[in-house]
Amino acid sequence: MNISGNTIFIPGGTSGIGLGLALRLQAKGNTVIVGGRRAELLDEIRSQHAGIGTVVIDTTSPASIAQAYESVTSRYxxxxxxxxxxxxxxxxxxATEGSLQVAEQTVETNLLGPIRLVYQFLPALQKGEKATIITVSSGLAYVPLPATPTYNAxxxxxxxxxxxxxxxxxxxxxxxIELVPPAVRTTLMNQEESPIAMPLEEFLEEVMTLLEKAGDAEQILVERVKWQRNAVAEGRYQDVLGVLAGRYRS
Structure with missing residues (x-):
């Protein structure tokens, strides 16, 4: 991936890691479009950050993804x-009522959403000389956090x-490319001030450095996530799982 000169669409780029990457990628000379469900939030982002494009998209809705595709590819x-x-x-x-609904919503958003996006946008990406798809997994793909079983899955x-x-x-x-974040200080799981989560700015700076050096890299791994990413290979899986099992318990 070239770090500049791209036209980049980031559905889910209205806050946290997504918005942080959007702004840094724009600063590197890329055209960046962020997508989100809330039109008023997109308006705010567009007014505060000159040059950022926006499009309304609900990644749980195939119809919304299709509409966003038409909008993005016609404008860009x-x-x-x-x-x-x-x-x-x-x-x-x-044991808590409503958890099944949480699980189903998580699958719809975190799994079906990205799959639908890839299938929808791939034909447009294949038209150019070079293109990139970056998916976002997690260190929890490698060792799960028991408090969030469906998220991990x-x-x-x-x-x-x-x-x-x-x-x-x-x-x-x-x-x-697969981006593999550790716990980061964002609104996910109310981790904005969590001492066990990586500061957002620190994470973004390391990711940008790795992207600049990525070449043909298959994964973007900050140092903090390797504790989970390499746990099986290094024979530490049960130890890491034990640490994670103690988190977020009431």
Whole structure:
């Protein structure tokens, strides 16, 4: 992936990691379009950050994805990068009423959403000389957080999906990269001030450095996530799982 000169669509780019990456990528000389469900929030982003494009999209809705595709590709026919950032993270308790609905919503948003986005936008990405798809999994794809079982499962599935499409697209013009965040200080799980989460600015700076050096890299791994990412290979899986099992308990 070239770090500049791209036209990048980031559904789920209205806050946290998504917006942070959007602003940094724009500063590197990219045309950036962020997508989100709330038109008023998109208006605010557009007014505060000159040059950022916006489009309304609900990634749980195939119809909304199709509409966003038509809007983005008509306004930005040079589109060459898709970052599937949209996602939710909510705790589940099997004994608590309503947790099944949380699980189903998580699958719809975190798994079906990115899959639908890739299928929808791939034809446009394949028209150019070079293109990039960046999926967003998690360190929890490798060792799960017991408090969020379905979130972990969707991120493990995104990892597997990414591996599969990378092989299918290896002879095409499309590079496929998996971004693997650790816990980061964002609104996910109310971690804005969490001492166990990585400061957002620190995470974004390290990601941008890695993207600049990415070349043909398959994963973007900040140092903080390797504790989880490499746990199995290094024989630490049960130890890491034990640490994670103690988090977010009432």
């Amino acid at each position: 026919p040079q589109l060459d990068t898709l970052i599937t950032m949209a996602g939710i993270m909510l705790p589940e308790d099997l 969707t991120k493990a599935a995104i990892h597997s999906f990414t591996e599969g499409i990378r092989v299918q697209l290896e002879k095409s013009n499309v590079q496929v």
